[in-house]
Amino acid sequence: MLTVPRVTPLPYLRCLYPLILLLSALSGRAAPAPDLPTAWNDIADSKAKLALVKLGRADTSDRAVQLARATASLDDQPVSDGDLRRAEATFAQLAQGHDELAEQAAYLQARVWQIHLAQPDYARAAELYRALAERNPRSHWAQLGLVKLALVQLYALPDPADPAARLAGAAALLSRVTEPTLQRDLQLQLGQAGIFYKQPLPSIIAHLVAADRIGGTPGAAGEDLILQIGELSLRAGDYATSRAYFERYLRDYEVNPRCFTVKEKLQQIAAHEAAAKGGRP
Amino acid sequence: MKKRRSWWRRLPLGLQLLAVGYIACLAWVFTYGTPVLPQKKxxxxxxxxxxxxxxxxxxxxxxxxxxxxxxxxxxxxxxxxxxxxxxxxxxxxxxxxxxxxxxxxxxxxxxxxxxxxxxxxxxxxxxxxxxxxxxxxxxxxxxxxxxxxxxxxxxxxxxxxxxxxxxxxxxxSWRMFANTDLLKEITGSDQVPTRFDDFLKLCAQVKAYGQAHGKSIMPLAGAKDNATFFAFLYMQGLMAKYTFTMDRDGVLAVDNRQLSSAYLEGRWRWQQPELQASLTILGQLFAQMKPGFLQLTRDDAVQEFMRGDALFVFTGTFDGTTLRRLAPFHVEAYRLPQPTKDDPVIGKYLAGHFVDGDxxxxxxxxxxxxxxxxxxxxxxxxxxxxxxxxxxxxxxxxxxxxxxxxxxxxxxxxxLSPADGIVAGACYCNAGSEATRLFWNEVYRMTRPHGSVEDLTKALDEKMPKAMRMDLETEEHNQRLTLAPRDVGIAAVGALAREKADDAALRLRRERLESAQNQSEGLTLYLGQQLRSVPRP
Incomplete structure (x- = not known):
């Protein structure tokens, strides 16, 4: 007689019940810790909504998660001033710490006042940038904040009314910006502001040349910088500097149609130099 | 004697099924090698x-x-x-x-x-x-x-x-595409003059030919788009010398934002002689298109040319394939005739030969x-x-x-054009959305019968300050829009860099983002200060 074996899988599984119940209970009580690097990557890729889903909504004492949530909320469209004020309060609270996260939060708090709110408060932002730089001047966020402070001083704050005093105030920050790339950015901005406020050419050129010496200005600004030094030096009568920069432009940016005009400028310089030597152009 | 069951039969049925399923899967993977379900495209x-x-x-x-x-x-x-x-x-x-x-x-x-x-x-x-x-x-x-x-x-x-x-x-590049069959019929040659004054003479000859033969033939196929191409190219080129005087930044060109700013600061006006002369040249070109061309589009101009109702169509080489492949006649592309320094209207204001493509x-x-x-x-x-x-x-x-x-x-x-001309930027007729709209709304004052450049420039100077200001305000607003999202990006990259301090690519990305934002921010604040410093019209 054929014997059919009895199929009883349940007794084997019964021993797993307590484990299954424990896992279910744990998953119901506490969500797994958010994957912060992935969330930050999403934020960097302009996917704030996705990042906020990953970061979850549960109350947390994890400051890194709080910072990530508040940062993502700045870009979670549509953003209301109410959202921004809540984020600002979070940044202010996180800024009370004594680590790099606190410095970043302090920087972002200033940015909310300067950039994000519909009605910027430049004075408040400047105050926060200054406080951050006082607290930890070597911090990268403080250094970046000093560049922003200079920009606000150059164009947005009501005082001083005198352009030369504005420029001097912003230039005084140069000695406190020790990171080379940020110092370059500040030198460049001081040069541009000098043009805007119609300052003497030598002071403008000095800032632009200083920016160029540090190098690496990204985008079209790097290309324009070479031309600016060449052209402004020509206007200031410094033919040697002008020639050097125009020739460099032809070497480095041969694809730009402005090279045609640069070649004409070099002919003008040759004519000036020949005239200065008493010869014929 | 009790017969002992084999190990397989002693296994529970569930495990037996699982084992059979596993073996079947292995067989599928190693023999077919393709997914069971079709891959989603x-x-x-x-x-x-x-x-x-x-x-x-x-x-x-x-x-x-x-x-x-x-x-x-x-x-x-x-x-x-x-x-x-x-x-x-x-x-x-x-x-x-x-x-x-x-x-x-x-x-x-x-x-x-x-x-x-x-x-x-x-x-x-x-x-x-x-x-x-x-x-x-x-x-x-x-x-x-x-x-x-x-x-x-x-x-x-x-x-x-x-x-x-x-x-x-x-x-x-920009080219004057010619119906060379018609050109030969009218002039006996397939040559097109390179001097602007000679080109105007040819245009007169075309009109005379049409009248003599009872045909409606215009020298240039007409449409607002093609007129815009003319304005874009000729105004930049004809005004180059004056444009360079407005290059306060020293970058050997003036962009539309700088052009609008310069206008608000009173550094140029439509009624000044250089602009009047340049618009006169533009008006001479517009006069070679059929009346009402401002209501027509680029497609209309192409059709007019294809029908043989116009000798030339001035357009970009983006139309070249359409013209060459579809026209029932031979089509040739010619460089633009340009005024020279001996031109009585514009000569003294010219910087030199200007680009017609680069x-x-x-x-x-x-x-x-x-x-x-x-x-x-x-x-x-x-x-x-x-x-x-x-x-x-x-x-x-x-x-x-x-x-x-x-x-x-x-x-x-x-x-393709050789690099043989000046580039100065500054599209006077297309400076910004509002300024462009205003220019083309008012241009009829020059093109209508008994219209004049003076009528046009007077009207433009009356209405342009408001338009230029609106354009700059829009520009400032748009620049400001760039700052907030990038702030978030910088913060994110900064947080990632905190975790990976040795990641050079991340550091470079951070530097670039920050530097780009510093530039944008400088420009935005610069624009804001500029707008505040110029009285509202």
Whole structure:
């Protein structure tokens, strides 16, 4: 007689019940810790909504998660001033710490006042940038904040009314910006502001040349910088500097149609130099 | 004796089934090697308005090759007429339905907010070599450097300094396309004068010929678009000498923002002699088009030319393929006749010969930020702008590729201009959305019977301050829009850099983002201060 074996899988599984119940209970009580690097990557890729889903909504004492949530909320469209004020309060609270996260939060708090709110408060932002730089001047966020402070001083704050005093105030920050790339950015901005406020050419050129010496200005600004030094030096009568920069432009940016005009400028310089030597152009 | 059961039969049925299933799966994997369920295809969509003869065929050819190489990807080309493109694009983008890759132009009116809101920068992939260029003369060259102009225009017009938002497909120039059969019939020659005054004489000869033969033949095919092309090119060139006097920044060019600022500061006026003279030249060209041309579009002008009702059509080489392939007569492209320094009207204000085309590339394709397949879309863009694709696109479309080192077929070599002219920027008639709208609304004061340049410039100077101010305010607003999202990006990259202090690529990305934002922020605040310092009209 054929014997059919009895199929009883349940007794084997019964021993797993307590484990299954424990896992279910744990998953119901506490969500797994958010994957912060992935969330930050999403934020960097302009996917704030996705990042906020990953970061979850549960109350947390994890400051890194709080910072990530508040940062993502700045870009979670549509953003209301109410959202921004809540984020600002979070940044202010996180800024009370004594680590790099606190410095970043302090920087972002200033940015909310300067950039994000519909009605910027430049004075408040400047105050926060200054406080951050006082607290930890070597911090990268403080250094970046000093560049922003200079920009606000150059164009947005009501005082001083005198352009030369504005420029001097912003230039005084140069000695406190020790990171080379940020110092370059500040030198460049001081040069541009000098043009805007119609300052003497030598002071403008000095800032632009200083920016160029540090190098690496990204985008079209790097290309324009070479031309600016060449052209402004020509206007200031410094033919040697002008020639050097125009020739460099032809070497480095041969694809730009402005090279045609640069070649004409070099002919003008040759004519000036020949005239200065008493010869014929 | 009790018969002992085999180990297999002693196993519970569940485990037996599991084992059989496992063995079946192994057999499938090692024999068939394909998924049980068909793999889901990725569909990429690419939208553009280059629906002239040529480009869609060129892109189709590239798509076919790409799909063979990547069977899991399907690429669809979406052709949208230029007339509705802006509206269509905005609707699709705001509805989250826009294609993965879209054509866009920084010069399009009333859509300057779009790039930052909806497009993703391509800077990082552009700084790496294009893998599809392996085994070609462009192998190992960074993607950016494979473009003839290294994406100069895309860098200059980037909504965020330091970032590239698009790649380009082609380049060309401005040309006077002639019906050479008709030209020979009228003049007995296929030569077109190079001097502007001689060209005007030829135009008079064309009109006289038409009258004598009872035909309605105009020297130039007429449409507002073609008139805009004339205005764009001639006003930049004719005004170059004066434009350079407004170059306060010393960058040997003046962009539209600087032009608007200079106007608000009172550094130029439409009624000044240089502008009056330049508009007089423009008026002489407009007078060669049929009455009412301002109500017509580029397609109307092409049809007028195709019917043999106009001797020339002035347009970009983007129309070259359509004209050459569809016209029932021989078509030849000629360089533009330009006034010279002995011209009685404009001569004393001229800087010299100005460009009628350069190496600047166009047909810009942007990556939709909301695409579900960003990696695949970037990969397709790489393929589309690779050496081999450049060659097949050019052969099929008749458009010159944007890529370097790709041999150009002899029949279209004349579409390229040598670097023999001045570039000064500053499109006086197209300075900003509002200023442009105002100019073209008022231009009838010059083109109507008994109209005059004086009537036009007086009206423009009365109304332009408000328009220029609105343009600058829009510019400042748009610049400001760039800052907030980038703040978030900088914070995110900063947080990632905190975890990976030794990651050089991350550090570089952070530096670039911060520096680009410092530039944007400087410009935004600069604009704000400038607007505050100029009294409201």
């Amino acid at each position: 990725i569909t990429l969509r690419i939208a553009h308005w280059q629906i002239e003869k040529g480009p869609p065929d060129g892109i189709d050819e590239v798509i076919k090759r790409y799909e063979k190489l990547h069977p899991e990807v399907k690429v669809e080309q979406v052709l949208v007429p230029g007339g509705i493109y802006r509206l269509w694009l905005r609707t699709m983008l705001s509805g989250g339905e826009a294609p993965d890759i879209v054509e866009f132009g920084a010069w399009l009116e009333n859509v300057t907010d779009i790039p930052l809101r909806y497009f993703e920068p391509l800077t990082e992939p552009l700084l790496e070599p294009n893998p599809y260029n392996q085994g070609t003369p462009l192998e190992g060259v960074t993607w950016l450097k494979t473009f003839e102009d290294e994406l100069l225009e895309q860098r200059s017009n980037s909504p965020e300094p330091g970032q590239y938002y698009s790649v380009t497909m082609s380049r060309g 190496n600047t590339t166009g047909f810009s394709l942007y990556l939709n930020k909301a695409t579900k397949h960003p990696k695949e879309a970037v990969d397709f863009l790489r393929f589309l702008t690779s050496y081999e694709s450049g060659r097949s696109f050019m052969a099929k479309s008749g458009w010159i590729t944007a890529l370097r080192k790709v041999p150009i077929p002899p029949e279209i070599v004349s579409d």
